[in-house]
Amino acid sequence: xxxxxxxxxxxxxxxxxxxxxxxxxxxxxxxxxxxxxxxxxxxxxxxxxxxxxxxxxxxxxxxxxxxxxxxxxxxxxxxxxxxxxxxxxxxxxxxxxxxxxxxxxxxxxxxxxxxxxxxxxxxxxxxxxxxxxxxxxxxxxxxxxxxxxxxxxxxxxxxxxxxxxxxxxxxxxxxxxxxxxxxxxxxxxxxxxxxxxxxxxxxxxxxxxxxxxxxxxxxxxxxxxxxxxxxxxxxxxxxxxxxxxxxxxxxxxxxxxxxxxxxxxxxxxxxxxxxxxxxxxxxxxxxxxxxxxxxxxxxxxxxxxxxxxxxxxxxxxxxxxxxxxxxxxxxxxxxxxxxxxxxxxxxxxxxxxxxxxxxxxxxxx
Ligand SMILES: NC(=O)c1ccc[n+]([C@@H]2O[C@H](COP(=O)([O-])OP(=O)(O)OC[C@H]3O[C@@H](n4cnc5c(N)ncnc54)[C@H](O)[C@@H]3O)[C@@H](O)[C@H]2O)c1
Numbered sequence: 566x567x568x569x570x571x572x573x574x575x576x577x578x579x580x581x582x583x584x585x586x587x588x589x590x591x592x593x594x595x596x597x598x599x600x601x602x603x604x605x606x607x608x609x610x611x612x613x614x615x616x617x618x619x620x621x622x623x624x625x626x627x628x629x630x631x632x633x634x635x636x637x638x639x640x641x642x643x644x645x646x647x648x649x650x651x652x653x654x655x656x657x658x659x660x661x662x663x664x665x666x667x668x669x670x671x672x673x674x675x676x677x678x679x680x681x682x683x684x685x686x687x688x689x690x691x692x693x694x695x696x697x698x699x700x701x702x703x704x705x706x707x708x709x710x711x712x713x714x715x716x717x718x719x720x721x722x723x724x725x726x727x728x729x730x731x732x733x734x735x736x737x738x739x740x741x742x743x744x745x746x747x748x749x750x751x752x753x754x755x756x757x758x759x760x761x762x763x764x765x766x767x768x769x770x771x772x773x774x775x776x777x778x779x780x781x782x783x784x785x786x787x788x789x790x791x792x793x794x795x796x797x798x799x800x801x802x803x804x805x806x807x808x809x810x811x812x813x814x815x816x817x818x819x820x821x822x823x824x825x826x827x828x829x830x831x832x833x834x835x836x837x838x839x840x841x842x843x844x845x846x847x848x849x850x851x852x853x854x855x856x857x858x859x860x861x862x863x864x865x866x867x868x869x870x871x872x873x874x875x876x877x878x879x880x881x882x883x884x885x886x887x888x889x890x891x892x893x894x895x896x897x898x899x900x901x902x903x904x905x906x907x908x909x910x911x912x913x914x915x916x917x918x919x920x921x922x923x924x925x926x927x928x929x930x
Contacts, residue, residue, distance in 0.1 A: 618658025621694030666696030736866025759817025
């Protein structure tokens with residue numbers, strides 16, 4: 566998934582890895598190459614103070630290798646803060662495989678990728694992300710124990726996406742409580758951008774709550790199917806960012822909140838599953854605050870998936886998974902109030918909590 570923050574030309578001007586803004590003190594970056602299977606992958610390990618770096622693998626047809634490097638670095642950094650704020654003993658990491666998941670993903674390629682993960686001896690633990698299925702993680706499991714998100718019949722916690730969607734729903738309700746004084750989303754208009762694994766499940770929760778759901782996706786077939794199943798309205802306008810809705814839920818790409826889109830938002834609340842929604846954390850977080858748009862930090866409210874896969878390591882069950890995910894409601898409300906009191910962005914408020922937990926652990930060592 567390309568990120569709008571720095572384009573290839575700008576990245577080239579910076580030092581290739583250590584000099585990138587997104588490098589941000591990564592502990593280790595591993596480039597994996599295998600001619601026989603066509604595998605080209607990058608594993609980013611941002612921080613392991615709290616535990617092994619856990620984060621999914623994304624397979625995406627990047628427009629350049631620079632975009633892939635930038636994406637994996639931004640994503641693995643985000644995982645550090647996601648696990649820290651959620652109270653999990655995990656560090657932050659992520660992997661990207663360069664290529665088209667529909668045409669270039671083979672069992673051989675996934676197995677080879679698993680061998681690279683295994684070579685890190687547990688410092689990085691993988692899972693699924695965009696372009697990956699639970700079945701792919703089952704293949705990775707054949708060659709390494711350092712994988713989560715495997716099938717339930719193979720001892721895993723299964724597909725994390727429905728849990729992620731539930732956490733996003735909780736975060737969205739908390740944001741509504743903060744903005745409107747009530748967390749009831751009945752009759753609120755919610756635009757869900759991207760109705761993939763997480764987006765569709767979010768549509769399900771919203772529909773059951775009685776919200777007016779509008780959906781947008783680049784996949785026409787999915788649009789028709791989800792619209793029919795949940796009686797959701799397909800977005801017909803030209804500009805999804807200017808849609809006249811109460812809540813915008815980005816569940817597709819990162820960096821959709823950027824210099825170009827920011828001026829156009831009419832929504833009161835932004836709460837969605839996509840990672841790295843703010844193209845520039847501090848700059849765009851501040852503009853949202855000035856415009857009075859309540860932004861529920863992505864790495865806080867989309868943590869349901871990591872809570873689910875962490876169960877495979879810690880051995881807790883569905884009940885605890887759901888309780889921890891439901892708690893996203895309270896944490897989100899606390900962070901929104903904290904940001905308000907301290908007059909800082911909601912992203913900054915969440916980041917401070919996460920960074921403090923990491924600093925405390927480091928000091929105790
Ligand atoms: N799956 C999880 O548990 C999880 C956990 C945390 C964060 N996330 C993040 O949530 C987002 C969605 O994850 P997913 O697993 O549902 O992915 P997915 O690949 O299943 O779904 C993504 C959907 O977005 C659509 N899409 C792509 N570009 C679009 C565009 N420009 N406009 C509208 N739609 C577009 C795709 O067609 C697809 O339907 C990703 O950013 C992912 O990193 C997912």
